[in-house]
Structure formats: structure tokens, C-alpha cells
Amino acid sequence: MNQYDDCWLRYERVADDDRLASYRRRCRHAYVAEKSPECGAIRDELRRALPGLLAEKPHLWQHPPTTVDGFLAVGTPDDMAMIAESVPGDDVADLEDGGFLVRSVTWNGADCLVVTASTDRGLVYGTFHLLRLLSVGEPIDDLDVREEPAYANRLLNQWDTPFHRSVERGYAGESIFDWERLPDLRSRYEDYARLLASVGINGIVLNNVNTTKPPRASANAAFDAFEGWQLLESRRLEDLTGLASLFRRYGIRPYLSVNFASPMLVGDLDTADPLEDDVQEWWREKADEIYDLVPDFGGFLVKADSEGQAGPYDYDRDHVDGANAIAQAVVPHGGRVWWRAFVYGSHEDRAVQAHDTFEPLDGEFADNVTVQIKNGPVDFQPREPASTLFGAMPKTDLGLELQITQEYTGQGVHATSHLPMWKEVLEFDTRADGEGTPVSSLFRGDGEGVVGVGNVGEDYNWTGHYLSQSNLYAFGRAAWDPDRSAEAITREWVRQTFDDDEDIVDTVTEILHDSWEACIDYETGGLGLMHMMHNGEEYLENHYYPSPAEWPGYHGASEDGIGVDRTESGSGYVTQYREPVAERYGSVETCPEKFLLFFHHLPWDHELEDGTTVVQRLYDNCFAGVEEVERLRERWRSLEGRVDERRYRHVAERFDEQVAQAERWRDVLTAYFREHSGIPDERGRARDG
Numbered sequence: 001m002n003q004y005d006d007c008w009l010r011y012e013r014v015a016d017d018d019r020l021a022s023y024r025r026r027c028r029h030a031y032v033a034e035k036s037p038e039c040g041a042i043r044d045e046l047r048r049a050l051p052g053l054l055a056e057k058p059h060l061w062q063h064p065p066t067t068v069d070g071f072l073a074v075g076t077p078d079d080m081a082m083i084a085e086s087v088p089g090d091d092v093a094d095l096e097d098g099g100f101l102v103r104s105v106t107w108n109g110a111d112c113l114v115v116t117a118s119t120d121r122g123l124v125y126g127t128f129h130l131l132r133l134l135s136v137g138e139p140i141d142d143l144d145v146r147e148e149p150a151y152a153n154r155l156l157n158q159w160d161t162p163f164h165r166s167v168e169r170g171y172a173g174e175s176i177f178d179w180e181r182l183p184d185l186r187s188r189y190e191d192y193a194r195l196l197a198s199v200g201i202n203g204i205v206l207n208n209v210n211t212t213k214p215p216r217a218s219a220n221a222a223f224d225a226f227e228g229w230q231l232l233e234s235r236r237l238e239d240l241t242g243l244a245s246l247f248r249r250y251g252i253r254p255y256l257s258v259n260f261a262s263p264m265l266v267g268d269l270d271t272a273d274p275l276e277d278d279v280q281e282w283w284r285e286k287a288d289e290i291y292d293l294v295p296d297f298g299g300f301l302v303k304a305d306s307e308g309q310a311g312p313y314d315y316d317r318d319h320v321d322g323a324n325a326i327a328q329a330v331v332p333h334g335g336r337v338w339w340r341a342f343v344y345g346s347h348e349d350r351a352v353q354a355h356d357t358f359e360p361l362d363g364e365f366a367d368n369v370t371v372q373i374k375n376g377p378v379d380f381q382p383r384e385p386a387s388t389l390f391g392a393m394p395k396t397d398l399g400l401e402l403q404i405t406q407e408y409t410g411q412g413v414h415a416t417s418h419l420p421m422w423k424e425v426l427e428f429d430t431r432a433d434g435e436g437t438p439v440s441s442l443f444r445g446d447g448e449g450v451v452g453v454g455n456v457g458e459d460y461n462w463t464g465h466y467l468s469q470s471n472l473y474a475f476g477r478a479a480w481d482p483d484r485s486a487e488a489i490t491r492e493w494v495r496q497t498f499d500d501d502e503d504i505v506d507t508v509t510e511i512l513h514d515s516w517e518a519c520i521d522y523e524t525g526g527l528g529l530m531h532m533m534h535n536g537e538e539y540l541e542n543h544y545y546p547s548p549a550e551w552p553g554y555h556g557a558s559e560d561g562i563g564v565d566r567t568e569s570g571s572g573y574v575t576q577y578r579e580p581v582a583e584r585y586g587s588v589e590t591c592p593e594k595f596l597l598f599f600h601h602l603p604w605d606h607e608l609e610d611g612t613t614v615v616q617r618l619y620d621n622c623f624a625g626v627e628e629v630e631r632l633r634e635r636w637r638s639l640e641g642r643v644d645e646r647r648y649r650h651v652a653e654r655f656d657e658q659v660a661q662a663e664r665w666r667d668v669l670t671a672y673f674r675e676h677s678g679i680p681d682e683r684g685r686a687r688d689g
């Protein structure tokens with residue numbers, strides 16, 4: 001990467017001389033099996049990485065060298081005798097697709113490293129893993145690494161509108177995909193594929209789930225008329241081929257978001273009724289056409305009956321009818337339909353909707369349908385309890401959808417790590433199979449997995465805020481291994497992205513880890529409240545500024561109290577959890593404070609366990625959130641002169657803006673609480689609105 005930031009693939013010279021000597025001994029010569037597109041990508045990556053890390057040009061051999069003291073070999077045991085001789089075949093044969101081994105071995109008296117796997121995609125991940133170890137300065141003389149991905153599918157959802165080039169909820173500029181010039185490729189696509197593959201992502205949905213109505217005027221008025229569903233038009237599909245072959249080199253399968261009404265919009269049918277034969281036939285022909293062009297196409301993602309998108313309800317059919325009609329078309333090609341559970345319906349409390357709609361349909365979806373569920377029951381709010389659908393559909397393939405982009409957590413301005421939020425959800429014990437069935441233990445089937453809504457755009461640094469690169473990185477790493485600690489993931493990101501210096505690693509890790517709770521405090525007051533944000537017309541204001549008065553139904557503030565009653569006598573949402581979770585959340589006494597007002601509507605002066613009233617805790621949290629951001633800003637400032645000027649300034653300036661914004665949130669929220677409660681802040685800080 002030259003024109004754009006390298007993110008975590010910087011490959012800088014190894015600082016420690018002894019380490020460098022050992023790396024050079026085993027890696028200055030390398031041999032990569034010569035066969036597949038993936039192996040070509042590996043060779044290219046070694047050519048990029050090793051000169052930087054080793055500060056000398058490596059020698060890439062056409063065959064395993066026999067005359068050198070040490071070398072790196074990448075391939076499957078079938079590819080080369082050296083690997084077959086140094087690694088027992090069974091160790092490799094056992095590996096899941098994507099899994100790999102990285103081992104230090106001695107072969108013909110030479111000190112070697114072997115990266116091996118049962119599939120070429122595994123070789124890609126193994127190589128990136130080795131480069132990560134070298135980048136963070138791990139010893140390699142005694143390596144014995146065996147890794148397999150926890151989930152078979154680790155997908156990215158781009159919310160990009162092709163041609164129009166907007167990115168819904170994107171805060172890093174235009175879409176990187178220049179659809180107008182496809183199938184011509186930009187070097188940026190390859191860099192993106194490298195970033196994704198380096199953290200194990202193996203699928204990408206190229207366009208927004210909203211396939212109608214781009215949200216705002218684009219820079220190029222000619223494309224304002226373009227809508228995402230048009231990608232299924234024959235003349236557009238050919239554009240996919242270049243991207244598909246590029247991503248293939250990195251083991252990444254492309255997918256498309258499709259509009260449920262495509263048979264009418266793209267085709268010339270007068271219905272999209274999923275039970276009509278000609279509708280199903282239309283989908284089959286369309287799928288055949290796509291697979292002719294892109295044989296490893298992953299399948300379709302569908303947002304149906306949600307926020308204005310067409311769906312089976314338009315024909316009095318249900319989600320099973322809808323999903324299965326499209327899924328049957330991709331069965332012959334090994335494709336899959338990812339069907340989102342983010343639907344609206346008759347319930348006043350949106351939290352109830354997804355479980356109410358989908359749980360009764362368990363067991364009816366086709367084998368190649370995955371129901372994709374947002375982490376929480378409402379909509380990516382700063383903090384939500386885990387969705388009740390997790391573990392509730394044992395006979396259906398499920399996917400967990402996380403938001404990498406920071407729609408509700410400060411967008412491109414605030415330093416907010418989402419990793420602690422994801423960990424909280426992954427660790428939630430659903431009790432689906434008795435005690436000890438965390439969310440992370442689900443999604444283990446071949447058709448299941450974890451999905452992240454992407455956060456990159458045209459900005460030089462990819463993600464708008466430099467520190468937001470950590471969210472993309474962390475998503476991939478957590479989707480590969482949900483049991484890896486948040487701290488370990490963040491520390492390795494900082495080491496690769498900034499420096500190995502312990503103080504820098506500690507400081508940036510601390511900033512990221514404390515950032516989420518701080519954001520919850522100033523943006524909601526904590527206690528499980530949500531929807532305190534402005535829903536303005538201006539795109540960049542949307543969901544960025546505070547405006548709690550717009551959403552009384554979502555946070556329940558009134559003169560008598562605050563919070564939403566989701567107990568059995570309220571909306572009933574809590575009863576969708578298994579016991580003992582339902583009972584714990586359902587009782588004011590046992591509900592964790594962080595979710596208290598999500599589940600309960602309580603008087604403003606209700607006393608919490610430590611005797612503080614609800615309203616006072618809300619005031620205190622809002623003020624604490626701002627103080628915390630000020631503290632985190634100071635932590636960042638302590639790095640002045642130790643982090644390169646460009647990134648130092650960028651983050652420092654954003655911190656100034658974040659503090660100002662946090663104060664604004666605090667002031668608007670506390671004034672709102674005061675106005676509705678009529679109770680002043682006992683510490684005299686909260687002002688009138």
C-alpha cells in the first residue's frame with residue numbers, strides 16, 4: 001500500500017537485533033507452492049512484508065532450496081515433499097477449511113518455518129498469522145501454532161450503494177468501490193482484500209441491504225437515480241467478475257444484497273410472490289447467470305419487510321416462504337441466502353418483534369438459509385442486552401450481525417472501540433443448552449457465522465478516525481476466535497499499527513478499552529437507556545447529536561419516571577429469555593444496573609442498591625462520561641512526540657471535538673432528565689435546558 005494508510009499491515013523493521021537475526025535465519029529465503037491464485041497472493045504478500053520486517057530483500061525460490069541454512073515454506077503437504085516430511089500428514093488432514101499450522105522445523109539440517117494447511121485459503125491465513133507474529137516481535141525458533149476459525153462464515157456487509165458511491169452509516173468518505181470503472185480494478189481493492197484476509201474474513205456482501213432509495217444526493221448527480229437492486233441486471237453482473245477474481249486470491253467470496261421484488265424490478269414479472277412458479281424460476285435463471293460469471297459466488301443477503309424494503313408480507317406470505325424461494329435458486333451452486341431478522345411489525349415495542357416473528361418459524365427454513373440477527377433486539381444502540389433469538393432457533397442456521405461502523409457511538413469523530421460491546425454479547429449465557437451456552441458457542445454450523453457491517457471508505461486512513469481501524473481489525477479477530485481476550489486483540493492491533501513500545505501499547509489499549517463505557521455514560525446516562533439521539537434530515541447529523549425528546553417511546557421518560565417496562569406486565573420482551581435470565585432481568589431487585597431501564601420503567605426517585613436515586617445516577621453517569629473522555633484525551637496527549645505527527649494530530653483533534661460533543665450530550669441529557677423529573681442534581685451541576 002502506498003497511496004493509502006497501511007493500517008496494521010505496516011511491516012516495519014524488527015527493532016530487537018536478536019529477534020531480527022532469528023527472523024532472518026528462517027525467513028530470508030522462502031518458497032511458496034506454485035499453483036493457485038491464493039498462493040500468488042501469498043507470494044505477493046511475502047514480497048511486500050519481508051523486506052520491511054527484515055530490512056533486507058528476501059529470496060523467493062522457485063523450488064524448496066537445499067543449499068541454505070534456513071527458509072520459510074508455504075504449501076500443503078501435497079505441494080512439496082519438504083512439508084510432507086516435516087509435518088505429520090494427520091495433523092494437517094484434520095484441519096477445518098481455513099485452519100493452518102505454523103511450525104519451526106529442521107529439515108536437511110536447515111532451520112525452517114512451515115506454514116501449512118489443508119486448503120489454500122488456510123495457507124493465506126497461516127501466512128498472515130506468521131507475519132503478525134513477526135510484526136509483534138514473537139519468538140519463532142520454537143513455533144507450534146495450530147489455529148482453526150471458530151465460525152465457518154466471517155462476513156463483511158458493505159452498506160455501499162454502487163455508482164452513487166454513498167455508504168449508508170459510513171463515516172470515512174465515499175465507497176471505495178468505483179463501480180463505474182469495473183471490471184477494471186483499483187489497487188485499493190487488493191489492499192482491502194489483504195486487510196480483510198489478514199484477519200480471517202472470508203466473504204463480502206458488496207452492496208447495501210437497502211437496495212432502493214440511496215439516502216442522499218451523491219457527488220455525481222448522474223448516479224442519484226441508481227438503486228442497489230439494479231446490480232442484478234445482466235449488464236451489471238459482468239462488472240462483478242474482476243472483483244470476484246481479486247477477492248478469490250484472498251479466499252474471500254463475494255455476495256450481493258438483493259431486493260425481494262427483483263423479479264418485478266429487474267425482470268418483467270408482475271409479481272414477486274415467492275410461491276409463484278415463475279418467480280422461483282426467475283430466481284433460478286438469475287442465479288445460473290451469476291454463477292456462470294462467478295463460480296464461487298457466495299449467495300444473497302436480503303433485508304425484507306423492513307424500513308420500506310419489499311418482502312413476502314406484500315403477498316401475505318411469511319419469511320420462510322420468502323427466504324426459501326430465493327434459496328432454492330442457489331442450491332445447485334452451493335450458494336446461501338442470508339435473511340435478516342431485522343424486521344418491523346405490529347409491536348409497539350420493537351424489541352419484541354424479531355423473536356416474535358422468527359422463533360415460530362424454527363425448522364422451516366431451507367438448509368441453505370441463514371437467519372442473520374443483530375446483536376441486540378432493537379438496533380445497534382450503544383448498549384443492548386443480547387437478542388432473545390440467540391439459542392431460540394436450534395433447527396435453523398443463524399448468524400450474528402455486529403456493527404463495525406460507529407453509527408450510534410460517535411461516528412467518525414469519537415474514539416469508541418466496539419470490541420468490549422461485542423465481547424459482552426458473545427459472553428452472554430443464553431442458557432439455550434443449560435448453563436454455559438454463551439452466544440459465542442452458537443453459530444458453529446457450516447452455514448452459520450458472524451457478520452460485521454463495514455466501516456471503510458475512500459478516506460486516506462480507510463475508517464475516518466485512525467483508531468476506528470481497530471474496530472475492523474477486532475471484528476475479524478473476534479470472528480476468528482471469540483475466546484481471545486479483548487485485551488490481547490487490542491494489544492496486537494496497537495503493536496502492529498503503532499509501535500512495540502510498552503507504554504504506547506498500554507496507553508492506546510487503555511483508551512480503546514475504556515472508550516465504550518464512557519460513550520454509554522455521556523450518550524445515554526447508562527442504566528440501559530437508548531435512543532437519545534437526533535434523527536435529523538442532514539445525513540451527517542443523523543444519529544450524531546443528542547435529542548432525547550424525539551424518542552419518548554424508546555426510553556420511556558415521563559413525569560412519573562423513566563425506562564421501558566419490558567416485564568411480563570409490560571411489553572413482555574423479558575419473557576422471551578430463558579430462565580433464570582428472564583427472572584433475573586424481570587425483577588427490579590436482580591436486574592443488572594446496566595440494563596435496569598431497558599427492562600423497567602421506574603420512578604425518578606427510585607433508590608438503587610447504594611441508595612442513589614435513578615435520576616441522580618443518570619446525572620452522575622453523564623458527568624462521569626465526560627470526565628472519562630477528558631482523561632482519555634490526556635492519555636492520548638501523553639503520546640505527543642512518540643506517535644508520528646500525522647496520526648497524533650488527527651486523533652488529538654478528534655479528541656477535542658469528542659470532549660465538546662460529550663459535553664453537549666451531557667448537557668442536553670441532564671437538562672432533559674431534570675425537566676421531566678423536576679428533581680435537581682444534588683451536586684448542582686445539571687443545568688436547565
Ligand code: GCV
Pocket residue numbers: 159168169209210303307342379407
Ligand atoms: C441499512 C438502522 C440504520 C439504517 C440501516 C438499518 C438496517 O436502522 O439506521 O441505516 O439500514 O439499521 O440495519 O437495515
